[in-house]
Each structure stands twice: as C-alpha cells, then as structure tokens.
Amino acid sequence: MSVKSKIFSAMKQIAEEQKVTLPPLEDDLPLNETGFDSLAFAILVARLEDELGIDPFTVAEDAAFPSTLGEFVRAYENVPA
Amino acid sequence: MRNVLVTGGSRGIGIAIARRLAASGDYNVVAVARRESRELAAAIRQAQRRLHFRACDLAATDAIPVFAKSVRDEFGTIYGLVNNAGIGTDGLLATMHNSEIEALIRLNVLAPIILTKYVARHMMADGLGRIVNISSIVASTGYSGLSVYAASKAAVAGFTRSLAREVGRVGITVNAIAPGFIDTELTRSLNDEGRRRITGRSALRRLPEADDVASMVEYLLGEGGRNITGTVVTVDAGNTA
Ligand SMILES: NC(=O)c1ccc[n+]([C@@H]2O[C@H](COP(=O)([O-])OP(=O)(O)OC[C@H]3O[C@@H](n4cnc5c(N)ncnc54)[C@H](OP(=O)(O)O)[C@@H]3O)[C@@H](O)[C@H]2O)c1
Numbered sequence: 391m392s393v394k395s396k397i398f399s400a401m402k403q404i405a406e407e408q409k410v411t412l413p414p415l416e417d418d419l420p421l422n423e424t425g426f427d428s429l430a431f432a433i434l435v436a437r438l439e440d441e442l443g444i445d446p447f448t449v450a451e452d453a454a455f456p457s458t459l460g461e462f463v464r465a466y467e468n469v470p471a
Numbered sequence: 472m473r474n475v476l477v478t479g480g481s482r483g484i485g486i487a488i489a490r491r492l493a494a495s496g497d498y499n500v501v502a503v504a505r506r507e508s509r510e511l512a513a514a515i516r517q518a519q520r521r522l523h524f525r526a527c528d529l530a531a532t533d534a535i536p537v538f539a540k541s542v543r544d545e546f547g548t549i550y551g552l553v554n555n556a557g558i559g560t561d562g563l564l565a566t567m568h569n570s571e572i573e574a575l576i577r578l579n580v581l582a583p584i585i586l587t588k589y590v591a592r593h594m595m596a597d598g599l600g601r602i603v604n605i606s607s608i609v610a611s612t613g614y615s616g617l618s619v620y621a622a623s624k625a626a627v628a629g630f631t632r633s634l635a636r637e638v639g640r641v642g643i644t645v646n647a648i649a650p651g652f653i654d655t656e657l658t659r660s661l662n663d664e665g666r667r668r669i670t671g672r673s674a675l676r677r678l679p680e681a682d683d684v685a686s687m688v689e690y691l692l693g694e695g696g697r698n699i700t701g702t703v704v705t706v707d708a709g710n711t712a
Contacts, residue, residue, distance in 0.1 A: 407598075429595070429640065436592035439540075448536050 393442065394463050400437050404430055417460030424459065431455075444469045472499040472521070474546045475692065476590065478529060478583070479556030481508040483655030484605065487681035488553055488688045490514050493522040495689060501542055503527050504556065529556055529582040530574065539589035548597055551692045552590045554583035554627070555605040559657040561616045572619050579623035584630060591638060600643040601692045604631050605684070608649045608707050624649075628703050635701030644700035646691050650684050651707025674709025 391399075398415050401424070405412045410425040426434070439445045446465040447455065456462045475492055479485035480502025489502040489511070500522045502511055507524040515522045523546075527538045543549060557579045560571050587602060594600025609617050610624035628647050635645040652658060652669045661669075670678055683706050690696055691704075705711060 429637070432592055433595045433641070436596040440593070440596070445536070 393466050396441060397434075397438065397463055397466060400434055400441065401426070404433055404437070408433075415459060417458065417463075419459040421455075421457060421459060421462060438466065442466060473497060473550035474499050474501065474548060475551035475553065476501050476503060476542060476549055477553040477555060478503045478586065480504060481506065481511045481524070483657060484650065484653060484681045484684050485553075485555040486511055486514060487685040488555060489522055490518070491682065491685040491689055492551075492692070493518040496521070498551070498692070499523075499546065501525055501546060503529070529586065530578045532577065532581050532585050535582065535585045536589050539586060543593060549590055549593065550599070551601045551603070552587060552594075553603045553605070553688055554587065556582065557605065557623075557657070559617075559620055561620065561660060563616060564618050567619065575619050576623055576626075579620070580626045580630075583627065587630075587634070591634075591643065594643050595638060595641045598642050600638075601696065602631075602634070602643065602645040603688050603691050604628075604645070604647040606631070606647040606649045606703060608651050608705060608711050610649060610703075612711055631703065632701045639700055644691070644696060646696075646699060646701070647703040648684055648687050648691075649703050649705045649707070651679050651705070651710040653679055653681055653684070655681065669710060672710060673707065674712045677708050679706050679708045 401412065408430050412425055413419060413423065435445060435447060444466065446469045449469060456465055475498045477485055477489045477500055480489040481504035485502065489500045492498040493500045502522065502524050505526060505528050511524055515524060525542060529535065558575060560575050583604060591600065591602065604627045606627040607624040609621045610628050614621065631645050631647040638645065670676060687704055687706055691699060
C-alpha cells in the first residue's frame with residue numbers, strides 16, 4: 391500500500407470513530423474542510439507514526455502544519471524512511 | 472498488564488510509586504531516571520519482572536520523542552504516565568544563577584510537557600490513558616527561597632487542568648498531586664527546626680510520606696479514578712488545611 395493510501399485509510403477509520411463525514415479526499419482539499427478537528431489530527435499523526443514509523447512534524451525544522459491534504463501527504467512522502 | 476511510565480522512579484517519591492504499582496499486580500512499570508539507583512535495582516529484583524529501569528536524561532528535551540518511541544516499541548501501549556521527576560533547587564531569586572533558574576524550569580516544566588505530548592498522542596489513538604503530574608503545595612502557598620520551584624509547580628497544575636479538557640473526550644484523565652513536605656533527597660537541605668515547624672503547622676502533626684503519594688497515584692490510575700480529571704489532589708497531612 392502506498393503512503394497516500396495508508397493515510398487515507400487511517401483518515402477513514404478515524405472519521406468513523408469520531409463520527410465525522412469526510413468529503414471526497416483530493417489533493418487540494420483544505421485540511422480545515424475535512425471535518426477533522428485538531429484532536430482528530432492529533433490521533434491521525436499518532437496512528438501514522440505507529441504505522442509508518444515516522445512523524446514528519448517532529449522532524450521538521452519549521453512549526454507550520456500543512457494546509458491542504460496534498461501537502462499533508464507530501465510531508466510523509468518526503469521523509470526519508 | 473497495563474504499562475505505566477514513572478519518571479524520577481529511582482528514589483524518593485518516584486520509587487515509592489513504582490514499587491507500589493508493580494506490587495499491585497495490575498501494572499508493568501517502567502521507572503525512568505538518569506541512573507539506576509541501588510534501591511531501584513533491589514526493587515526490580517523483588518518485583519518479578521513487573522518493574523524495569525530505562526535511562527533517560529529528561530532535561531535533554533530533544534531526545535524525549537525518540538525515548539518515548541523506544542519505550543513504546545519495547546513495551547507496547549502505555550496506559551499510565553506519572554510525571555514525577557523534578558529538582559528542588561532553592562535559593563533567593565536575587566542571587567540564583569540564571570542557569571539554575573533555566574535548569575529548574577527545563578526539568579520541572581518543559582520535560583513533562585514534551586514527554587506528555589509524545590505519550591498522550593498514542594493514548595489518544597488508543598482511546599484511553601491516565602496521566603498524573605506531581606505538583607506541590609508550594610504551587611499555591613508561599614515559601615521564601617522557593618519562588619522558581621513554586622512557579623514550576625504552578626505551571627504543572629495549570630497544564631493539568633487545561634490538558635484534561637483537551638483530552639477528556641478521548642477517554643484520558645489528567646490529574647495532579649500536590650504533596651506537602653516529604654523527607655527525600657530533594658528536601659535534605661531543610662534542617663530539623665524547619666521540619667518541626669512544618670510538622671507543628673500540619674493538622675495531623677506529622678509529615679506525609681512518599682508512599683502516601685504512591686497510594687494516591689494508584690487510586691487515580693485505578694477503577695476509582697475513572698471519573699476524576701482536571702483536579703489537583705493535596706496530600707500534605709493537613710499542612711494547608
Ligand atoms: N519531597 C518533597 O517534599 C516534595 C514535595 C512536593 C512535591 N515534590 C515533587 O515530587 C517529585 C519527586 O521528588 P522527590 O522528593 O522524590 O525527589 P528526589 O528524591 O530528588 O528524586 C528525584 C528523581 O528524579 C530523577 N531525576 C532528576 N533529574 C533528572 C533528569 N534530568 N532526568 C531524569 N530523571 C531525573 C532522579 O533520578 P536521577 O538523579 O538518577 O536522574 C530521581 O529519581 C518532584 O517533582 C518534586 O518536585 C516533592
């Protein structure tokens with residue numbers, strides 16, 4: 391499974407648990423329109439760290455969180471595993 | 472068996488907590504400190520593989536994310552986190568070295584906040600967890616010579632209340648314990664006269680002991696603690712009553 395599809399499936403699972411309805415997952419979808427609140431994102435980052443063994447936001451130099459889904463996925467793809 | 476991380480678990484209040492939790496049979500305890508003390512090595516031998524030591528200098532906060540991950544990789548899901556490691560450097564503010572002020576805030580405030588961040592995220596993903604922070608009665612009373620320490624312990628209490636609100640929805644409780652004066656290495660600079668004064672001022676005319684704090688931790692981690700969050704529990708033999 392690609393990093394992208396792992397991220398999407400983790401998002402779908404969290405959406406189910408948190409009872410939020412996800413819009414279609416596309417690259418230019420702004421993260422604040424996913425229906426995820428900050429808590430859901432925290433859970434997502436933690437689950438992905440377990441699954442992929444990386445947390446790009448701890449490794450990153452700057453403190454900015456991505457603003458679209460595509461940027462979020464790229465943050466994971468760009469980390470040397 | 473539920474894993475519990477106890478920082479500063481090599482002596483004083485921390486080892487009392489680690490020992491009690493391991494002896495309860497409900498927990499697998501990982502005691503964290505810079506060095507394994509003799510006392511802890513002995514306790515580990517007695518605890519039938521329910522008590523472990525892992526070294527970490529928590530003042531090196533950059534290393535905390537990797538440390539948290541290594542504990543999780545080795546032991547699995549962490550159910551409980553007890554932020555107990557701390558230093559009690561005293562001194563008049565006017566003459567305290569800036570490096571001492573910084574070191575105090577670093578270990579007592581920054582380290583537990585960052586460790587909690589990396590442990591709580593996984594508790595969130597797991598949907599349960601208990602966090603206990605060791606504050607102090609000095610956070611809300613006054614004691615000359617302890618202004619920086621008091622600030623650090625008040626920070627812990629404030630952190631506790633707001634974090635409880637943040638993570639309550641996913642089933643995590645966050646509480647603090649405010650012990651009164653307890654005889655440990657941290658308080659060895661207080662002389663007998665000072666000790667007598669504190670005892671005399673306490674409703675029960677005695678000092679609380681490390682194991683009294685350990686009992687409260689056990690309670691908060693157990694069934695009885697499931698609906699207690701965002702609070703500071705005082706264990707001080709009535710010193711501030
Ligand atoms: N004693 C009291 O009267 C009292 C009252 C209220 C609150 N408290 C609080 O209770 C907590 C425990 O105090 P205590 O009296 O048990 O102190 P203690 O006997 O001095 O023990 C402190 C523990 O913290 C560990 N520690 C210190 N620096 C560390 C570092 N850089 N990294 C990792 N671990 C470190 C020590 O192990 P190493 O040195 O091997 O690292 C030791 O295990 C503290 O947060 C203190 O503020 C104490």
